[in-house]
Amino acid sequence: MNPKAHQPDSLPAPDAAALAQSAALVERIRADLDAAGGWLPFDRYMDRALYAPHLGYYSGGALKFGRRAEDGSDFITAPELSPLFAATLARPVAQALEASGTRDVIEFGAGTGRLAAGLLHALDAQGAPLDRYSIVDLSGELRARQQARLEAEAPALAARVRWLDALPAEFAGVVIGNEVLDAMPVRLFAHANGAWRERGVVYRDDAFAFEDRDLQSTHDAAFLAEIEADGDYVTETHEAACAFTRTICRMLTRGAAFFIDYGFPRHEYYHAQRTQGTLMCHYRHRAHGDPFLYPGLQDITAHVEFTGIAEAGVDTGADLLGYTSQARFLMNAGMTDALAEIDPADVARYLPAANAVQKLLSEAEMGELFKVIAFSRGIDVESGTLDAFARGDRSHAL
Template identity: 90%
Template sequence: MNPKAHQPDSLPAPDAAALAQSAALIELIRADLDAAGGWLPFDRYMDRALYAPHLGYYSGGAVKFGRRAEDGSDFITAPELSPLFAATLARPVAQALEASGTRDVIEFGAGTGRLAAGLLKALDAHRAPLDSYSIVDLSGELRERQQAMLAEAVPALVARVRWLHALPAEFAGVVIGNEVLDAMPVRLFAHMHGTWRERGVVHRDGAFAFEDRALQSTHDAAFLDEIEAGGDYVTETHEAACAFTRTICRMLTRGAAFFIDYGFPRHEYYHGQRTQGTLMCHYRHRAHGDPFLYPGLQDITAHVEFTGIAEAGVDTGADLLGYTSQARFLMNAGMTDALAEFDPADAARFLPAANAVHKLLSEAEMGELFKVIAFSRGIDGTLDAFERGDRSHTL
């Protein structure tokens, strides 16, 4: 594949080592294409691009999380923006632990470890005793960053942390997934000239490209026919994220599972005006729409369809604990109270904290686009963080 065929002029080129890693992944995907007869559904391509052992974006050595393109990172998440995110999230986590009588936490996709460090510190301050804090992460590079972060930030608590290579069959406690569901592979479908077709990947003229094929499943056809696509329309379905949700909710014997991500309920996700879907790529803090640029070196993501996630969890017998915007969840959990503890006269500390809180809560930033959905077993009622502004009725 010729990377220049997909290189937007505004994006910086990777170094030679990164290009070599990408080239190895390209050959792996080409072998998959050959074995499949020359065409792969997009979720198979996305799975390889993100998770192929040692070569995919999340399983390889890319920096990923950071504040600037200059540090080699591609995007920033809420825990990196402000320690107040972890400090605030700790309150509903502590309440769920107490309500369920459990003492263990599992975090999926722990990034740099900053959320884990903040939660451990805050839970200790709330006197919410933990027996263990487990992390599930596919990236060896990120596990090393997490270990270093925790050793520096919470040296007295790091003995409680462990890294899991497989999920337990059963788990009692609290599960946390911040920006995990959006990184699950999605299938693509295109409605062109009045007909739905599945959009997949081929290799043509030295580059990966899209190619649409006839639907093979009556289930797909029935689901897609419910979408009011008047003209040309492209969208995604989220089988992998729903399967992951079912797995977690079946594993959970008592406690709660929190998922925080950007997305919409089904009636908004498959809106007639959302004609190009939500698939997006992130490279060096710039967003673009080409999933074939530098395979393995850029993030590929799609917004979460939360109605499907809710159905997947409830179908296992878990309770839907709540669903609301990130802004409402964090405000209910006391984020503005936490900010009020900063002295406005100390501009060097107050202004960065206030700016970060604005990004986390503002409708124009992360506050409305990001949602929080939670499932539970063995918890009566709801949590304070969902007490006001719950939107479960919109799913």
């Protein structure tokens, strides 16, 4: 592949080793294209780009998480911004553990391990120590970073942590997925000249490119017909994220599952004015719209359609425990109280903490775009829900 074909001038070029890894992934995807007759639906391309063994973005060795492009990372998540995120999340987790009579946690996509270390410490401090903290992560590089961080920051608790290569058939406890659903492969559909077509991937002129094909499914046609798209319109559907949600909710025999991610309910997601969809790529802390840039070396993501996620969980028989903005969830759970415990006179500690809290809670930052949705089985909370959903619950808007 010609790397210049998809290289915006404003983005730094990878080194030779990274380019060689990307080139190897390109050849693997081209083999898939040849086997499929020269066209792949976009979700299959996205799956390979992110999860192809040893070569995909999440299964390979890219750094991913960090604060700045100079360290080789591509984006930052809430647990990396402030330890107050883990300390605050620990409160609804502890409440769910107590209400379900369980002592186990599973985290999906644990990043650098910062959230795991923070939750282990906070749950111990709140009198809700865990028996086991399990992590599911496809990246060997991230597993190594998680192990190193836990041994350094939670040495007395690290023995409780294990890494899973496969999901258990049944699980009682709390499941956590922070920015996991947005990394699930999505299908793309384009509306033009009065008709919907599925957008897929071809390889021509020494580069990947989009190509649209007629719909093959009456189900797709019926779903897309409900979207108000008079002119050109591009959007995504989220079969993989919904299937993942169903799997987790079926696995959960008692306890709760929390998913934190950016997105909208269906009526906002498929709004007539959202004509370009939500597909987005992250490379060296810069967002752009080219999923064919450096395959395997950049993140590809789409906002979450939370109505579909809610339906998928409830269809398994799980209860919808709550759905609200990240800001409301964290404030209900006591984040501002946690910030108040830091002495403002200690400027070196207080100012970074206050800046991080502002980013996590502000409507102009992560507070409104990010949502929290939770499912449960066998939880009997006296108020009917967890404290973190007691005010500002938006389940009715799904």
